[in-house]
Amino acid sequence: MEIKNTINLDTNSLVKESLSKAISYQDYRGQVATHVENGTSSGPDKSEALSNYTLLNNSRMKRLDATMKIEEDVLEKFQQYHKNVTWLVLTESWCGDAAHAMPVMNKLVEQAKNLDFKILYRDENEELMNRFLTNGTMSIPKLIAFDNETQEVINDWGPSPLIIMNKTKDFKAAHVTLTTEFKKEIQIWYNQNKGKCIAGDLLKLIE
Numbered sequence: 001m002e003i004k005n006t007i008n009l010d011t012n013s014l015v016k017e018s019l020s021k022a023i024s025y026q027d028y029r030g031q032v033a034t035h036v037e038n039g040t041s042s043g044p045d046k047s048e049a050l051s052n053y054t055l056l057n058n059s060r061m062k063r064l065d066a067t068m069k070i071e072e073d074v075l076e077k078f079q080q081y082h083k084n085v086t087w088l089v090l091t092e093s094w095c096g097d098a099a100h101a102m103p104v105m106n107k108l109v110e111q112a113k114n115l116d117f118k119i120l121y122r123d124e125n126e127e128l129m130n131r132f133l134t135n136g137t138m139s140i141p142k143l144i145a146f147d148n149e150t151q152e153v154i155n156d157w158g159p160s161p162l163i164i165m166n167k168t169k170d171f172k173a174a175h176v177t178l179t180t181e182f183k184k185e186i187q188i189w190y191n192q193n194k195g196k197c198i199a200g201d202l203l204k205l206i207e
Contacts, residue, residue: 036055043123077206081113088120098140157205
């Protein structure tokens with residue numbers, strides 16, 4: 001059997017090839033729920049901590065899927081968007097930023113006629129992930145916007161809202177590593193912001 005070598009593929013071709021094995025948001029939610037039932041997590045590294053993060057993220061996504069409200073002006077702009085584009089997101093079940101961002105992505109995609117939402121696991125797709133590093137790291141979630149008509153990557157986003165990326169950058173510059181207290185502050189911010197900044201960032205992808 002011939003094994004395809006993707007190392008030398010250009011980025012557009014690699015994204016196109018990767019889309020063929022991507023799953024829907026609904027399937028992803030189902031897989032995360034299964035991990036919760038089994039006490040496991042996605043990815044090659046297994047630990048009680050990652051399983052606990054997966055449990056927490058499943059609860060977050062379930063709550064956000066049911067309760068999140070997107071501002072009407074944002075919804076209208078997505079309803080008016082007609083380009084044939086796929087948002088391909090690299091993530092893992094244990095990723096806290098993804099648990100806050102992906103329900104927002106799903107709500108927005110549901111408004112647009114030709115906008116699709118597909119998901120891949122980061123650690124199963126390292127070659128693709130390495131094309132979309134953030135400051136040299138494999139930070140997730142990473143959204144790749146792929147134009148299905150031109151077969152080109154037209155934008156990307158992630159791993160978090162710009163305001164959080166700046167806060168994290170400043171904190172690391174001052175303290176080197178992220179403390180437990182800082183991470184708690186970020187979670188409080190997410191809960192209070194209710195997806196507003198994420199939706200605002202994602203709106204820029206279609207403007």
